[in-house]
Amino acid sequence: MKDTTSHAETGTATGTGSGSGSEIGIRGLRKSFGDEHVLAGIDLDIAKGEVVCVIGPSGSGKSTLLRCVNLLETPTAGRIFVGGTEVTDPDVDIDAVRRRIGMVFQQFHLFPHLTVTENLTLPQRRVLRRNKAHALAVAHENLARVGLLDKADAEPARLSGGQQQRVAIARALAMGPEVMLFDEPTSALDPELVGEVLAVLRMLADDGMTMVVVTHEMSFAREVADRVVFLDGGVVVEQGPAARVVGDPRHERTRDFLDRVL
Numbered sequence: 001m002k003d004t005t006s007h008a009e010t011g012t013a014t015g016t017g018s019g020s021g022s023e024i025g026i027r028g029l030r031k032s033f034g035d036e037h038v039l040a041g042i043d044l045d046i047a048k049g050e051v052v053c054v055i056g057p058s059g060s061g062k063s064t065l066l067r068c069v070n071l072l073e074t075p076t077a078g079r080i081f082v083g084g085t086e087v088t089d090p091d092v093d094i095d096a097v098r099r100r101i102g103m104v105f106q107q108f109h110l111f112p113h114l115t116v117t118e119n120l121t122l123p124q125r126r127v128l129r130r131n132k133a134h135a136l137a138v139a140h141e142n143l144a145r146v147g148l149l150d151k152a153d154a155e156p157a158r159l160s161g162g163q164q165q166r167v168a169i170a171r172a173l174a175m176g177p178e179v180m181l182f183d184e185p186t187s188a189l190d191p192e193l194v195g196e197v198l199a200v201l202r203m204l205a206d207d208g209m210t211m212v213v214v215t216h217e218m219s220f221a222r223e224v225a226d227r228v229v230f231l232d233g234g235v236v237v238e239q240g241p242a243a244r245v246v247g248d249p250r251h252e253r254t255r256d257f258l259d260r261v262l
């Protein structure tokens with residue numbers, strides 16, 4: 001979707017304050033480690049099918065933001081909604097929340113002692129209680145989606161970094177998530193392997209997946225993202241359509257950052 005300009009510019013989106021209407025709703029999110037205030041009040045709405053790239057200097061809280069959304073970190077304050085469920089509700093079923101949110105990390109975190117297929121079937125069987133045949137069918141379907149069906153029986157160590165990251169994406173997809181979070185998915189890759197992983201992200205975007213992608217790949221952000229969010233000092237300094245934020249940043253901090261990465 002590319003018709004999000006007005007809401008993207010204001011950042012207020014469709015939310016009513018309860019988070020309803022958006023796929024991900026973040027209200028007044030704060031996260032501190034000791035007296036370091038890493039997230040100092042984040043408000044963000046992400047619509048169903050929207051692709052948002054989060055950019056910002058190292059240490060600006062990008063990973064912490066993603067980790068708060070799937071409760072790998074406990075927010076210090078604020079509320080987060082995913083698909084209408086408040087994930088910060090103290091009574092929430094954390095496992096049920098995490099099942100709806102796929103996460104892909106910079107380091108692929110595959111199980112090294114399992115084959116590619118087993119990497120995809122194990123979480124389905126353990127977490128979703130799928131039977132063997134069902135898990136296998138879903139595994140193969142998602143390996144085909146990322147173009148790696150021919151590596152189904154390989155061990156991860158035999159694959160390139162780009163292939164390993166595509167397996168990690170397929171593993172997340174096999175769980176049938178409503179949203180996908182990517183934390184610098186190409187930062188650990190040799191430059192010649194970045195393209196194949198970005199191509200998979202592009203395909204997911206075209207398929208209508210709701211995605212939040214922390215990335216330094218500005219050309220990807222420009223081409224694929226509906227919106228770019230620039231984080232610095234624990235706050236959203238600037239956000240808007242990718243071409244506008246990257247091509248014509250309004251804040252000096254955004255300009256300084258882009259001058260360094262472009």
Ligand code: ADP
Pocket residue numbers: 033038056057058059060061062063064065
């Ligand atoms: P980014 O992903 O933008 O580089 P992070 O979210 O990883 O930034 O980290 C933001 C800040 O929070 C950094 O100063 C980091 O040291 C600190 N931080 C992150 N996680 C923890 C943690 N578990 N304990 C203490 N400090 C942390």
Ligand code: MG
Pocket residue numbers: 062063064183
């Ligand atoms: Mg990070």
